[in-house]
Amino acid sequence: MLEAVVIGVTDAEWGEVVVAYVQPRPGSTIDPAALQARCASSLRGHKRPTSLIVLDVVPKNAVGKIDKPKLRARHTAAP
Incomplete structure (x- = not known):
């Protein structure tokens, strides 16, 4: 895995x-x-992700940091 980010969603x-x-x-896959x-x-229940989403590219903002607000919006917009 190249990058990973976790967010809290309602x-x-x-x-x-x-x-x-x-x-x-690049060139690998994630199961x-x-x-x-x-x-x-390895994680307690409340720390375990309820969803795991594989992205081609983790979005970044203009400064190069992971854009968590964009990920939250993406998750909220998903069915």
Whole structure:
């Protein structure tokens, strides 16, 4: 994995849940099920991502930092 970012998103039942966005290294792939299993084996339940989304490129702002507001908006817009 080249980059990963987690964000908190609003959830009706829990108030907020963890969502992970990951970007694979060029020429490689990520198996979301295997990554979820790895998270389950090493993270407590409240720290585990409820969703794991693979992106071609993690969005960055003009300064080069990960653009979390854009990811939140993307997650909110997703069905």
